[in-house]
Amino acid sequence: MSTEYDLVVLGGGSGGYAAALRGAQLGFSVALIEQDKLGGTCLHSGCIPTKALLHAAEVADATRHAATIGVRATFEGIDLPAVYAYRDGVVDRLYQGLQGLVASRKIVLVQGHGRLTSPSTVQVGDQSYTARKAVVLATGSMARSLPGLAYGGRVLSSSEALCLPELPRRAIVLGGGVIGVEFASLWHSFGVDVTVVEALPGLVPNEDRACGKALERAFRRRGITVRTGVRVGKVEQGEKQVSITLEAGESDVLEADVLLVAVGRGPRTADLGYEEAGVVLDRGFIKVDDRLRTAVPGVFAVGDVVDGLQLAHRGFQQGIFVAEELAGLDPAPVAEAHIPRVTYCDPEIASVGLTQSQAEETLGADQVECVEYNLAGNGKSQILGTTGFVKLVREKNGPVVGIHLVGARAGELIGEAQLAVAWEARPDDVTPLVHAHPTQNEAIGEAFLALAGKPLHAHG
Numbered sequence: 001m002s003t004e005y006d007l008v009v010l011g012g013g014s015g016g017y018a019a020a021l022r023g024a025q026l027g028f029s030v031a032l033i034e035q036d037k038l039g040g041t042c043l044h045s046g047c048i049p050t051k052a053l054l055h056a057a058e059v060a061d062a063t064r065h066a067a068t069i070g071v072r073a074t075f076e077g078i079d080l081p082a083v084y085a086y087r088d089g090v091v092d093r094l095y096q097g098l099q100g101l102v103a104s105r106k107i108v109l110v111q112g113h114g115r116l117t118s119p120s121t122v123q124v125g126d127q128s129y130t131a132r133k134a135v136v137l138a139t140g141s142m143a144r145s146l147p148g149l150a151y152g153g154r155v156l157s158s159s160e161a162l163c164l165p166e167l168p169r170r171a172i173v174l175g176g177g178v179i180g181v182e183f184a185s186l187w188h189s190f191g192v193d194v195t196v197v198e199a200l201p202g203l204v205p206n207e208d209r210a211c212g213k214a215l216e217r218a219f220r221r222r223g224i225t226v227r228t229g230v231r232v233g234k235v236e237q238g239e240k241q242v243s244i245t246l247e248a249g250e251s252d253v254l255e256a257d258v259l260l261v262a263v264g265r266g267p268r269t270a271d272l273g274y275e276e277a278g279v280v281l282d283r284g285f286i287k288v289d290d291r292l293r294t295a296v297p298g299v300f301a302v303g304d305v306v307d308g309l310q311l312a313h314r315g316f317q318q319g320i321f322v323a324e325e326l327a328g329l330d331p332a333p334v335a336e337a338h339i340p341r342v343t344y345c346d347p348e349i350a351s352v353g354l355t356q357s358q359a360e361e362t363l364g365a366d367q368v369e370c371v372e373y374n375l376a377g378n379g380k381s382q383i384l385g386t387t388g389f390v391k392l393v394r395e396k397n398g399p400v401v402g403i404h405l406v407g408a409r410a411g412e413l414i415g416e417a418q419l420a421v422a423w424e425a426r427p428d429d430v431t432p433l434v435h436a437h438p439t440q441n442e443a444i445g446e447a448f449l450a451l452a453g454k455p456l457h458a459h460g
């Protein structure tokens with residue numbers, strides 16, 4: 001049986017459902033095909049549930065340290081089932097809201113495993129869905145592992161780590177990227193003895209070096225063991241523990257109850273009929289042009305299947321873009337360079353634009369100017385008891401090209417930073433703006449004052 005729609009979207013995660021919602025808003029008939037749950041990784045096993053756990057971790061730490069600000073409270077431990085109930089409540093409310101949106105826009109949600117069988121058809125079981133205007137591929141990503149290291153037993157991906165029936169006593173986190181440091185941070189706050197093992201010389205190696213260094217210092221202060229610049233040899237699972245052999249000069253062996261492998265996520269593009277239909281892949285990612293067109297006319301791709309930042313908000317924007325493109329609205333392509341990144345560990349890291357070393361590579365080292373404003377001079381940060389900084393990276397005598405923040409709730413400050421970088425702000429554009437006092441956001445204004453050579457709450 002065949003059914004025709006204007007848009008057929010394969011994958012109901014952030015990218016796919018955004019394309020469907022915007023498409024329906026623009027008057028298209030839409031079939032949205034999802035094999036699991038509408039909302040995908042972000043809603044069910046990524047952004048939302050992990051951030052709920054990280055919020056519980058923040059509350060646990062605040063309770064532990066309450067006496068330092070004169071509040072009597074006793075930290076009595078983590079009630080894991082209750083934490084999970086809180087997390088699941090958040091996810092369920094958002095899931096119901098999303099289902100309601102999809103239904104109210106008359107999107108046909110098809111439950112099942114889809115396969116691209118022609119440039120305009122997706123097959124689900126014995127039913128085929130034909131697109132009059134376009135097929136949008138949005139099948140997302142899945143956890144990678146290391147060669148020869150299979151998930152199972154005590155070797156976990158972030159999905160299993162999210163639902164452990166009980167907290168491990170000791171955990172090894174393999175990979176000091178975003179997922180690795182977020183889990184290390186929350187597990188430590190939940191009382192787990194954590195060791196992070198990262199192959200490159202610093203944590204969060206995709207971020208500005210200053211952020212990685214600050215995070216490493218903060219982690220060590222908190223009692224998280226950090227091993228950087230080390231390679232992993234053997235991994236062995238026993239009945240009661242898992243052990244990994246490090247090859248760091250002389251090899252040493254780490255043992256724990258669980259090993260979380262967080263060494264990146266790969267695109268989910270295999271065995272879906274993509275290449276047979278003529279879609280071109282590159283290292284598994286779908287090749288697209290700047291208007292998200294694949295090699296097959298009428299087939300678009302959005303989200304983690306497209307090489308670049310694997311972030312839900314990038315997927316949302318790409319989904320909106322494709323729907324508007326198909327409606328002939330001539331939308332501006334998604335500006336990859338201005339997509340903000342937030343890592344929700346303690347302290348948080350938030351950034352947008354170029355790191356110092358990327359700017360030096362692009363512009364030449366002598367054409368880059370940086371300032372760092374320390375949160376020690378920021379009243380609200382002192383009230384919250386957080387340390388960190390705002391770092392501005394600027395093209396000499398030109399606009400700011402990158403902003404990097406470290407500190408509690410830094411992610412909530414990234415909006416202004418994003419506008420400054422996207423709008424190519426110079427110090428004179430930002431210094432006349434009055435920033436509310438006392439806020440952490442003020443620190444961005446202070447950093448611009450420092451860049452203009454007239455710092456207020458900093459020496460110079």
Ligand SMILES: NC(=O)c1ccc[n+]([C@@H]2O[C@H](COP(=O)([O-])OP(=O)(O)OC[C@H]3O[C@@H](n4cnc5c(N)ncnc54)[C@H](O)[C@@H]3O)[C@@H](O)[C@H]2O)c1
Pocket residue numbers: 146174175176177178179180182197198199200204205230231232262263264265309310311341342343344
């Ligand atoms: N807050 C967020 O925005 C958020 C949260 C979770 C995940 N994500 C996204 O999910 C994706 C996957 O996250 P991730 O943390 O798995 O990937 P990642 O690419 O951020 O980090 C993987 C890390 O593993 C290290 N690594 C690779 N091989 C190793 C080895 N053999 N031994 C030790 N270390 C090794 C890498 O050097 C890197 O630092 C990322 O693209 C991320 O942006 C984002």
